[in-house]
Amino acid sequence: MTTLAAPPRDNTVAGVMRRVPWRASVVYIGFVLVFAFFSITQTEYFLTSTNLTNIVVQAAPITVMAIGAVLVLGIGAIDLSIGSTVALAALSTAVVLETTGSWWIAAVAGLVVGAAVGATNGFFITVMRLPSFLVTLASMGLIAGLARQLTDLQSVPVLDSTFVWLFGGGSLLGVPILIWWTVAAALVGWHVLRQRRFGAHVLAVGNNPRAAQVSGILVNRVKMAVFIVSGMTAALAGILYDGRLGGARYTLGEADLMTVLAAVIVGGTALTGGKASIVGAVAGSLLMSMINNGLILSGLNVSQQMIVRGAIILIAVSLSLRGKKSQ
Amino acid sequence: MTATPTITSPLRLAGISKQFGAVTAIQQFDLEIEPGEIVALVGDNGAGKSTLVKIISGLYQPTNGEIWISGERAELSDPSDARARGVEVVYQDLALVDLQPVYMNLFLGRELTRGPLRTLDRARMARETQELVDELDIRIPSARAQLSDLSGGQRQGIAIARATHWASGLVLMDEPTAALGVAETARVEETILKLKERGAAVLIVSHNMEQVFRVADRVTVLRRGTQVGTRVVSETSHNELVAMITGLAS
Ligand SMILES: Nc1ncnc2c1ncn2[C@@H]1O[C@H](COP(=O)(O)OP(=O)(O)OP(=O)(O)O)[C@@H](O)[C@H]1O
Ligand SMILES: [Mg+2]
Numbered sequence: 281m282t283t284l285a286a287p288p289r290d291n292t293v294a295g296v297m298r299r300v301p302w303r304a305s306v307v308y309i310g311f312v313l314v315f316a317f318f319s320i321t322q323t324e325y326f327l328t329s330t331n332l333t334n335i336v337v338q339a340a341p342i343t344v345m346a347i348g349a350v351l352v353l354g355i356g357a358i359d360l361s362i363g364s365t366v367a368l369a370a371l372s373t374a375v376v377l378e379t380t381g382s383w384w385i386a387a388v389a390g391l392v393v394g395a396a397v398g399a400t401n402g403f404f405i406t407v408m409r410l411p412s413f414l415v416t417l418a419s420m421g422l423i424a425g426l427a428r429q430l431t432d433l434q435s436v437p438v439l440d441s442t443f444v445w446l447f448g449g450g451s452l453l454g455v456p457i458l459i460w461w462t463v464a465a466a467l468v469g470w471h472v473l474r475q476r477r478f479g480a481h482v483l484a485v486g487n488n489p490r491a492a493q494v495s496g497i498l499v500n501r502v503k504m505a506v507f508i509v510s511g512m513t514a515a516l517a518g519i520l521y522d523g524r525l526g527g528a529r530y531t532l533g534e535a536d537l538m539t540v541l542a543a544v545i546v547g548g549t550a551l552t553g554g555k556a557s558i559v560g561a562v563a564g565s566l567l568m569s570m571i572n573n574g575l576i577l578s579g580l581n582v583s584q585q586m587i588v589r590g591a592i593i594l595i596a597v598s599l600s601l602r603g604k605k606s607q
Numbered sequence: 608m609t610a611t612p613t614i615t616s617p618l619r620l621a622g623i624s625k626q627f628g629a630v631t632a633i634q635q636f637d638l639e640i641e642p643g644e645i646v647a648l649v650g651d652n653g654a655g656k657s658t659l660v661k662i663i664s665g666l667y668q669p670t671n672g673e674i675w676i677s678g679e680r681a682e683l684s685d686p687s688d689a690r691a692r693g694v695e696v697v698y699q700d701l702a703l704v705d706l707q708p709v710y711m712n713l714f715l716g717r718e719l720t721r722g723p724l725r726t727l728d729r730a731r732m733a734r735e736t737q738e739l740v741d742e743l744d745i746r747i748p749s750a751r752a753q754l755s756d757l758s759g760g761q762r763q764g765i766a767i768a769r770a771t772h773w774a775s776g777l778v779l780m781d782e783p784t785a786a787l788g789v790a791e792t793a794r795v796e797e798t799i800l801k802l803k804e805r806g807a808a809v810l811i812v813s814h815n816m817e818q819v820f821r822v823a824d825r826v827t828v829l830r831r832g833t834q835v836g837t838r839v840v841s842e843t844s845h846n847e848l849v850a851m852i853t854g855l856a857s
Contacts (some may be wrong), residue, residue: 474727480715488704490702491701494664494666494704
């Protein structure tokens with residue numbers, strides 16, 4: 281038998297405390313603490329089922345984007361262009377819906393825009409071998425410009441009732457459709473990352489690209505696929521905004537990049553690649569939504585909300601990244 | 608080494624040369640390895656040993672010369688070509704994925720799946736890994752342990768186990784014990800000898816003369832890209848090899 285005996289377990293309180301993977305648990309502990317805090321300070325409204333449902337519904341676009349971001353960070357890259365892709369895809373979808381009147385052609389058009397953005401990012405990152413940070417920083421600005429150009433800064437209404445039901449206001453079996461979208465995105469993301477060979481390859485590429493390459497993994501193909509997925513999840517988020525808000529505007533998704541990255545990092549996905557968690561990212565996204573909701577209920581004005589939210593994200597992210605070196 | 612190719616020999620190199628721009632890394636290298644034979648490749652730093660290993664593993668393409676694998680002329684345009692021909696490599700800088708469990712490393716790029724959805728079959732990969740490490744007597748806590756929790760020797764053991772598992776005839780090793788202590792080196796050498804028992808041909812790069820004498824059947828010497836000679840280990844001496852490596856008579 282070659283198995284070594286495990287060292288005896290230290291079952292004192294200190295020993296048990298030491299075994300808890302704190303860094304991976306930050307998001308869940310934070311979730312409980314923030315929930316408890318708002319429950320106590322906001323008794324009247326925060327705990328109503330309407331409000332709790334609202335927290336999950338509001339989180340839908342962020343959660344969908346977070347799935348793509350988990351994969352991107354998983355390969356050790358970053359996609360800064362997702363926020364502006366939301367706006368471009370949302371506007372494209374709304375414009376196509378207005379001209380064709382077909383909800384599904386509009387949705388497909390939005391997704392194609394997202395895929396094209398992802399493929400363009402992927403091209404510069406794989407073929408031109410540029411760092412994803414620089415490529416997506418540039419495309420972020422470029423796409424924001426395109427979104428403004430597309431309708432000349434005008435908003436586009438989304439009136440099609442099927443579209444609005446399916447991507448915004450509908451509900452199925454008493455559960456809001458946006459929660460179904462969230463659950464579906466999370467399940468697909470989890471399946472891809474944990475159960476498919478592709479997910480294993482994503483993590484291998486992020487952890488040790490050379491090992492992945494000499495093991496026969498087509499590193500560039502994996503990177504390209506991940507950026508296309510990231511563009512498409514951003515586009516889907518844009519479509520969900522279209523449905524929920526009943527229209528598209530170039531400002532959509534403006535603040536989402538920070539929220540998505542915060543959700544994903546707090547959820548235990550490493551910025552350095554190779555370590556990623558879908559479940560953590562979903563929890564992170566719900567946490568961000570809850571913080572947002574609680575701050576609004578607290579009666580803070582928009583600038584105060586931004587300050588407090590930024591501070592909370594900073595604390596949460598430093599807690600989840602602290603001690604990384606020593607691990 | 609100009610004889611007609613032996614059909615059974617796992618590896619035959621004929622007149623291999625490699626230029627990097629103006630730099631000649633390898634010049635006119637010939638070698639033939641039999642099944643169950645361990646050949647050591649020695650030489651000073653920068654002699655071209657790693658370059659040669661990378662050529663046989665498909666990472667670099669030779670400027671000139673022929674590679675024959677299992678009696679067939681092989682044009683290796685990337686590592687997957689070499690892998691498809693049953694050539695496995697243990698790299699100098701371990702090509703392992705630290706944040707994944709041992710079994711995922713063993714099956715990296717060749718993961719097992721099951722069911723119509725082709726989901727990863729983690730249970731079977733873990734079981735087969737455990738069987739293999741047991742068979743090779745590599746001592747690790749568990750096939751499900753994360754790789755970063757293992758010692759250098761255990762990791763090198765896993766790298767060798769992976770090569771063993773997938774190689775059909777030829778295993779290349781580039782300084783497999785360079786980073787290891789005495790006891791761990793001994794364990795890895797035992798694993799290498801197990802490979803030989805299984806009939807694999809092994810080409811091992813080493814800076815350690817004692818190791819060459821312990822494990823190898825033959826030894827070939829590179830000096831600044833030129834092959835200065837090949838000896839049967841039992842018919843040569845430490846001093847002769849050092850003289851060949853350095854080019855100084857001793
Ligand atoms: N990709 C490359 N481009 C240019 N020159 C290279 C490249 N790879 C190796 N060389 C050169 O080829 C020569 C042989 O290098 P190689 O790495 O094969 O030596 P080595 O025998 O493995 O040395 P060591 O014992 O230090 O590992 C060196 O002069 C090196 O600088
Ligand atoms: Mg070398």
